[in-house]
């Protein structure tokens with residue numbers, strides 16, 4: 001997929017873990033049609049509660065399993081001739097045939113149900129997961145508020161959204177912060193994990209304090225932002241950025257704060273983040289992708305982000 005008017009082509013679809021649904025939105029027995037990574041998929045939750053993702057089109061005559069497919073126990077049943085597929089994509093039952101043809105299979109995707117989201121592993125060459133990501137202890141903890149959920153769809157390549165995390169300069173010009181925050185980056189987990197710590201002096205309603213924002217990223221699709229250094233208080237924004245296709249991205253945002261902050265900083269933090277996204281949206285939806293941007297000396301983080309991002313693309317992508 002190329003951009004209009006001969007601009008640089010979009011990067012491909014990166015490899016990594018990407019959220020495709022909220023866990024709360026998929027009860028046992030439910031089936032959802034999905035389009036991610038430029039592909040048609042079906043998501044369902046088995047009766048025992050395990051989410052499964054398969055390629056959408058039945059091996060038989062190609063019906064879409066997400067349009068009228070039904071969960072039967074641990075399987076999904078095709079709406080057309082009632083072939084059954086288990087969560088591994090193997091056909092386990094054809095109600096009008098004794099022998100199941102060996103090629104009666106559809107592709108199954110690796111799925112993880114964690115931190116309130118259902119994640120799928122995407123790899124352009126079909127290789128298994130090469131990194132993992134942790135459980136967020138704050139989500140669902142009794143000392144933290146029940147999560148608040150937001151999602152948006154943006155007409156931009158997902159890498160351009162992820163790049164925002166490594167662009168401290170734009171905080172001053174887009175998000176009207178006093179100054180670009182002082183920041184540093186470190187890497188871990190064989191280089192698939194990145195932490196960026198930014199120091200802010202806030203002048204919010206709740207007082208002028210110096211805080212550290214810690215942004216952790218596991219690949220290009222998954223980020224947490226934590227407010228650090230205020231004793232016994234905490235804020236967490238957990239967000240996933242998933243490629244619908246090369247030019248469209250679905251971003252999910254989960255917020256939770258410690259109960260002692262709920263009436264003060266909590267709403268302000270959420271409002272601040274969401275109005276920040278509105279300001280970013282106008283830029284994202286109207287920008288082009290520059291494969292080789294002209295960078296200046298104040299853009300060192302952008303340069304290192306672009307280098308890091310390359311780890312997540314297959315040659316073929």
Ligand code: FES
Nearest residue numbers: 058060061078081
């Ligand atoms: S197309 Fe799915 S069972 Fe025939």
Ligand SMILES: [Fe+2]
Nearest residue numbers: 164174276280
């Ligand atoms: Fe931004």
